[in-house]
Amino acid sequence: MKQGKKYAESLKSYDRSKQYETNEAIGLVLQNAKAKFDETIELHVRLGIDPRQADQQVRGVLVLPNGTGKTKRVLVIAKGERADAAQAAGADYVGAEEMIQKIQTENWFDFDAMITTPDMMGVVGRIGRLLGPKGLMPNPKSGTVTMDVAKAVAEVKAGKVEYRLDKTAIIHCPIGKKSFGPEKIAENFNALMEAIVKAKPAAAKGQYLKSVTLTSTMGPGVKVNYSKM
Numbered sequence: 001m002k003q004g005k006k007y008a009e010s011l012k013s014y015d016r017s018k019q020y021e022t023n024e025a026i027g028l029v030l031q032n033a034k035a036k037f038d039e040t041i042e043l044h045v046r047l048g049i050d051p052r053q054a055d056q057q058v059r060g061v062l063v064l065p066n067g068t069g070k071t072k073r074v075l076v077i078a079k080g081e082r083a084d085a086a087q088a089a090g091a092d093y094v095g096a097e098e099m100i101q102k103i104q105t106e107n108w109f110d111f112d113a114m115i116t117t118p119d120m121m122g123v124v125g126r127i128g129r130l131l132g133p134k135g136l137m138p139n140p141k142s143g144t145v146t147m148d149v150a151k152a153v154a155e156v157k158a159g160k161v162e163y164r165l166d167k168t169a170i171i172h173c174p175i176g177k178k179s180f181g182p183e184k185i186a187e188n189f190n191a192l193m194e195a196i197v198k199a200k201p202a203a204a205k206g207q208y209l210k211s212v213t214l215t216s217t218m219g220p221g222v223k224v225n226y227s228k229m
Contacts, residue, residue, distance in 0.1 A: 006034045010220050019225040022189060025214050026182050033178040033216035038069070040217045041178065041185055045171045045196055046210040055203040058171065059164040061142050062195045066184040067159025069177030070112075074156050075099065077116040077124055077138075082149050086115070089150035090157055096120065103127055109134065115144045115152045163196060169210075171196060178216060189214070193229055 010032035014020075020028065026041075033039040049056040075093040076086035077100070086094045093099065093111060100123055102108045114131065116124050116138045124131070124138060131137040138144040142162045146152050163173045175188040193212070200208050209229060215221040 007218070007220060010034065014222065016220070016223075019223045021225055023182065023186060025222045025224045026185050026189065028222045029214045029216055029219060030178055030182060030185070032219040032222075035216075035218040037217075039178045039219065040069070040174050041176050041180070042215050042217070043171075043173050043175050043189060043192060044211075044213045044215065044221070045193075046212075047165065047169050047171070047196075047204075048207045048210045049165070049169060049201065049204045051165045051167055051169050053203065056201045057165060058196065058199050058201065059141060059162070060195055060199050061155075061160055061162045062192060063155050063158050063160045064175065064188045065191055066176060066180060066188050068161060068174050069159075069180060070174075072112040072156050073110065074153050075111040075114045076149050076153065077114065077120045078149055079117075079120070082117050082147065085150040086153055089153040091115075091149075091153045097123055100124065100127055103130060109136070111136075113144065113156045114138050115146070115149055115156070117147055117149060118145055121145060161192070163192065193226075197229055 013032060014028050029041060047058060073092040076083065076091040077096060078086055078094065079096050083094050104127055114136050128137055143152055143155065161173055163171050165171055173192060175192055176185050209226045212224040212226040213221040214224055
């Protein structure tokens with residue numbers, strides 16, 4: 001794969017085989033985020049567990065101390081008082097069957113998160129095959145199926161992220177923007193790593209953390225020393 005000039009220059013600025021202390025790694029990532037837009041800073045954690053085993057799943061949600069830097073558009077599927085509460089909490093779109101039909105007939109996906117009440121899951125389930133591949137299907141584990149829709153909307157707007165293991169035993173998660181600066185990025189990094197370490201399954205054997213890498217949208221990855229985590 002042909003590398004861009006800026007990317008190639010960034011690779012020369014550090015040792016790719018070395019594991020850097022957290023603050024130094026963050027500094028390198030920010031230094032090498034050279035795009036003209038405000039790049040997203042991402043955390044990638046490889047775990048020493050088998051994602052095929054039901055008792056070795058790692059999944060959770062966390063409101064980052066400094067948010068993600070992205071304003072998420074929220075759709076709430078609810079009726080009556082719950083719909084009113086969602087509207088008051090700042091949901092971008094609120095509705096019921098008519099919103100489901102809009103998604104079905106117009107292929108409308110102008111939202112980043114869907115929240116619904118348990119009684120509306122039967123309606124939402126009709127379009128599960130459309131929502132699932134896009135990562136938009138509401139789930140009780142991620143706090144997006146709840147009676148307290150106002151709280152759920154507020155958390156998403158505040159910068160709640162969901163971390164989960166993929167098929168290759170890696171967690172990928174955004175932890176902010178370049179414009180946040182090193183201190184805020186470090187706070188978000190530490191909060192997410194603490195959550196991932198605490199989420200270690202009881203059935204997990206051997207080394208839990210295999211690698212921790214920080215990167216920006218257009219920049220190269222920097223390995224982080226995770227021995228103290």
